[in-house]
Amino acid sequence: MTYCVGMMLDEGLVFMSDTRTNAGLDNISTFKKMTIWEAPGDRVITLLSSGNLATTQSVVSLLDERTKSPDDRTPSVLGVPSMFQVARLVAATLREVIDKHRDAGQEADSAFGATLILGGQIAGSPPRLFLIYPEGNFIEAGADTPFFQIGETKYGRPILVRAYDPAMNFEDAMRLLLVSFDSTVKANLTVGAPFDFHVYQKDSLTAGPHGRIEIDDPYLHTVANGWGSALQEALESLPKFSLPKG
């Protein structure tokens, strides 16, 4: 399993992904599920992936190769003129990879599937955020649905629904995401730290702060330990329930 979130804020975009992959419960590994493509001054694109690792790595490698040779940049995520075109290109590549392996004797229908979150900005347009389905179609975030989750989305959703605010700053958004990720990790063994993140400042057109929050990161520990007592206090702050007579 996997847990990734892409979030649209007034200030820009925030992305976070876990790094655990597993084939069964006795075969777990750490893989990066976040890819950042950057052409400073022109565009920054971030891709988060969940699903079959062979599929998502193949998609990323195919897209990546085309960005390396300038002559072959069309179609490339660094060459097409709009984020919508980037989304179409990524979605088509995903569909192509899945279809190729589906024909090669796939047993389970969804085994080679993958779902992606794509976000970024190209000079001259605002930042955009997409959720790309394995079928190769996609939806875009807007004011009503300003963040996307993929993978094991349920445990971490209530806090996002309650606390997300488009006006929040990047530091608060990162804290919120870490709480959401911590809630998920506590409940599902197939989601795990370290967590990768990327904070993209709107109109900067260069990759923002990004990196990895390691499993022994002191701040992560503070959040994990502090959240339990913070929740207790939140519960305490609600009025008492009065039991009716039995």
Place this chain on the structure above:
Amino acid sequence: MTYCVGMMLDEGLVFMSDTRTNAGLDNISTFKKMTIWEAPGDRVITLLSSGNLATTQSVVSLLDERTKSPDDRTPSVLGVPSMFQVARLVAATLREVIDKHRDAGQEADSAFGATLILGGQIAGSPPRLFLIYPEGNFIEAGADTPFFQIGETKYGRPILVRAYDPAMNFEDAMRLLLVSFDSTVKANLTVGAPFDFHVYQKDSLTAGPHGRIEIDDPYLHTVANGWGSALQEALESLPKFSLPKG
């Protein structure tokens, strides 16, 4: 879908269930998913059900009928000598109902399945709490796993994991459960108020406070509205995240 929780506390047992059932998204109804059997001074038994409504109603009716005629009380949930025997009886009845309809041309493998939470106390023994699977086997709650959830369990789980404490009193447990239910309702359309509850005081051997928290219950509204800001404050109470340089 459904959401039910059975919880073991030092003081006794607490049960809560939602009441929404649906066949598709355009056919929703309200049904009670909680059954209480009581023989004051001897035993109190509570059953929560999730899954196919025809199956769970059939199980409850079969068990219920046997409690009505004293001559036919063995095997009956009011006749057998221990909670373990009650669990075996309920589990066997569940299995029987599922098997009967499975043979009758079921299409999906799990369509007639159901999962139950069973808890109660019989004079001379401590309260016990069981989770009964559609296959007719079951597990019992203990100090390590002191509560069971069935149905749409994920959204409401993080708060239970964080805030459950066996020493909490019934009022605090009810408040915690309402927060957990509210988080689930906010995320899944197939779980909905009103909520039924039963609070069983250990060694009382009579049904405790029980009833229905209606959709327009003022306390439920207070929890639903207050929890958002309480969570915001809980987040604020955690130390700030500092972004590294980009």
